[in-house]
Amino acid sequence: MLNLSDIFAPSNQISNIEVNKESAKINHSLNVNVSVDCVVIGFDDKELNVLLIKRLQAGDEKAYSPYKLPGSPIYMDESLDDAAKRVLVDCTGLKYVSLEQFRAYGEIDRLRRAEDVQWLERTHGLASTPERIVSISYIAFVRQKKFRQLTETYQATWMPVSKLDDIDLAFDHRQIITDAIRKIRRDVEVQPSIVFEILPRKFTMLQLRAVYETIHGEKLDIRNFHKKMTNLKYIVQLDELEKDVPHRAAHLYKFDRVVYKRLRGSI
Amino acid sequence: MLNLSDIFAPSNQISNIEVNKESAKINHSLNVNVSVDCVVIGFDDKELNVLLIKRLQAGDEKAYSPYKLPGSPIYMDESLDDAAKRVLVDCTGLKYVSLEQFRAYGEIDRLRRAEDVQWLERTHGLASTPERIVSISYIAFVRQKKFRQLTETYQATWMPVSKLDDIDLAFDHRQIITDAIRKIRRDVEVQPSIVFEILPRKFTMLQLRAVYETIHGEKLDIRNFHKKMTNLKYIVQLDELEKDVPHRAAHLYKFDRVVYKRLRGSI
Structure with missing residues (x-):
């Protein structure tokens, strides 16, 4: 069977996450065709907030889209659910969040912005990016007070949903967040x-x-x-x-x- | 950007569906990393049925899993939703079914059965299959009487859910159908x-x-x-x-x- 890491190697080295090649039993390389994104919506007794991270681009402070949802391509040796859990912990430090699969995003042009693609390639050390990365989004609706301890690695932050209009968001993440809020509204309607x-x-x-x-x-x-x-x-x-x-x-x-x-x- | 068809060409020619290369404005080749599957559950005033198709394997009547959900890898130039609509019409003839995105299936071992992989490669003319194809499933719950006219191309049939235990199903389609029934049960609970x-x-x-x-x-x-x-x-x-x-x-x-x-x- 075709192993995508053979295609992308040697540029497809994992950069951000520690990998012990010795102990890896099966193919621990990125599957760059599929990613997961986590939409954690928190209520802080006053307003709804969404958990966002920042793109880290050394020496490039004018990055196009500084905010994004916690997300990553999946690894060959992890399921979608495991990928979502890993991503949330790695990007924000939040554990024990009950993530539910929400919706897959696969519009043809979701990688249309050059800045997004460049960032992907830089972050994951890819020589090139596939035409499309289908992203499986996960959602959680949480009592924010239970989840205060955010890691600083990607400057994870609770951003008020009411302020999203004023910030730039990567990829189709604005759409994903909008859909997530709509889903919560509908869920509350049928299941208060x-x-x-x-x-x-x-x-x-x-x-x-x-x-x-x-x-x-x-x-x-x-x-x-x-x-x-x-x-x-x-x-x-x-x-x-x-x-x-x-x-x-x-x-x-x-x-x-x-x-x-x-x-x-x-x- | 990397075009996966460059990697798989020339074996990655589309076999079952007619393609007019001249008129194609954008890359009309298969994206073999992502597929869609449609779970159409029908009620015929007596029992629940699921819409299944048969694998067509010329000269191979002892095919491992004769029944499967209507599904296909997506094309580079179609969205997930469009792919689901196309698949349902092409495989079963059913139009105007209100498909809703349901769940993505991406377990590491979903292509573990050699028979499934061989069938994929034969059907889509692939030289090889990726380690994993993540499938985005779509669901519809319909009044069966409205949807009688099935095409014969893939021998589309309404299979009683009560009889599924006795038949062999391809890939993880038994799991997908089980999850779909469970979802309908839960949906009816909260939204009769x-x-x-x-x-x-x-x-x-x-x-x-x-x-x-x-x-x-x-x-x-x-x-x-x-x-x-x-x-x-x-x-x-x-x-x-x-x-x-x-x-x-x-x-x-x-x-x-x-x-x-x-x-x-x-x-």
Whole structure:
């Protein structure tokens, strides 16, 4: 069988990630036709943020697209899922993120920008780049407070989604992020339990509303929202108030997963 | 940029699909690193079926895996979505199927069976096959009655899902089909409206139960089911009975999308 590393060798040496050639049992070289990208969307109790990294180009501070999603071509000896996990840890330091396969991106012209191609070739030491790299994107929607410790290697940062218009993004990453936000919006629509995974166990109506407003990208009427939410039997008011707040303490609520399942349960 | 057809040429000639080299504006050759597979699940008012095709191997009737999903490597000049549409039409004759991207398959050993590799090379005229072909699968869940006209080129057939255990399937297609059924089950759980897309506009409780039983793969208690369903305000009993049936005519029901949306509507 054709081994792509034979084609690209010797320029196809892995540059950024340590490789122990001795211990490698199977072909540990890059498969430059397929990549993974991770879209981690975090909620920080105020707004949605997406986890981005910077391109590192020594002596080239005017790089075309400084921000990108954590991503990389896959290796011959790793599955897509393993590649996504590796990429996220290597690029951002985040472990234990529950990544879900989201969508493959394979438009013909996704490598149309010369700057993107040059960066790929420089970073991965390729003599040339294939016409197209199909990227399998992974998505995670997380409570940001659980994932604070970012590595500095690629200057990983939580970028507010609201500020994305103002920054330049590599490849088709703007499209990928837009699709990811749309997916989260739709998922919350059909399965509201997702909302409670990114809230603290006990939350206020203000916090709950902030999630919905952020996901939908618009302000919601306070009274209507409160009424609608308290009518839902799986949102239970606790006999407890917020603590240590400078304003009047609000009631705390919890999500009752058992009631939720009973009410929405299919056959 | 590296053009993979340069590497594989001249063996990488397209065999099965007519190509007009003169009119091709951009590189119309196979990208053998990425393929698409279409999982079309049909409901025929009784059971779930999956659309399969046969491998054509002249003079080789003892082919290892006679059945497979409609699929093909993509062309350099088509997007993934376009490839999926083309494949489905070319292999089965089905047009206007609403295909949704489902999942990418990229396990290291998905080309582990020599028979699969040989078939690939013969069919597409490849001198060799890459170590891995990542396949982007597409899914559709359809009312089978709408899609009867299958072409005979690849002997496209609706295979009952219940009979899949008894047949041999190429590559990791058994896994892909299993995942697709699981996805439909989960989708119906969180978004029951899907069920009504594969039922006639007016349906009986028996038909509705048949869908649920088929999707869940188990018999359901008739009384409980009836009670649960008639309690749902978006399932509306009509002032009409079944016609032209040999048994006692049952009541007809319809799905009220407006009520459904209001009841389940998020903020």
